[in-house]
Amino acid sequence: QVRLVESGGGSVQAGGSLTLSCAAAGYTFSGSCMGWLRQAPGKQQRDGIVSIDSNGRISYAPSVKGRFTISQDNAENTLYLLMNNLKPEDTATYYCATDCSHFSPQRTVVYGSVRDFRFRGQGTQVTVSS
Numbered sequence: 126q127v128r129l130v131e132s133g134g135g136s137v138q139a140g141g142s143l144t145l146s147c148a149a150a151g152y153t154f155s156g157s158c159m160g161w162l163r164q165a166p167g168k169q170q171r172d173g174i175v176s177i178d179s180n181g182r183i184s185y186a187p188s189v190k191g192r193f194t195i196s197q198d199n200a201e202n203t204l205y206l207l208m209n210n211l212k213p214e215d216t217a218t219y220y221c222a223t224d225c226s227h228f229s230p231q232r233t234v235v236y237g238s239v240r241d242f243r244f245r246g247q248g249t250q251v252t253v254s255s
Contacts, residue, residue: 136253141253144206147203158225162174162239164218178234189215192209206221
């Protein structure tokens with residue numbers, strides 16, 4: 126059984142930083158697609174913000190590019206999201222996700238693809254105050 130557990134969320138002031146972690150059980154991140162998505166308050170849709178494909182190519186949403194950095198620790202089987210210069214509009218529940226093995230070979234994995242990854246964690250809340 127695959128289990129993804131996010132941690133590291135919290136409340137910060139605008140301009141601050143947070144690092145989110147996502148620990149996996151029952152699944153190996155290395156060589157897999159993985160990424161982060163978020164759901165803002167009052168929105169029904171979760172939006173992908175960053176992805177890594179199985180070849181290690183990274184894709185960031187324009188809204189976070191230059192401020193957020195995705196990384197992974199294969200030894201710990203953990204995915205990270207370093208978030209700098211946080212803005213109030215970054216307030217959301219953040220989820221990690223993985224597994225795009227069901228994608229067609231022709232489909233390119235980009236940040237928006239994370240919504241369609243097979244497995245997702247329960248989320249961690251990030252609140253940024255102005």
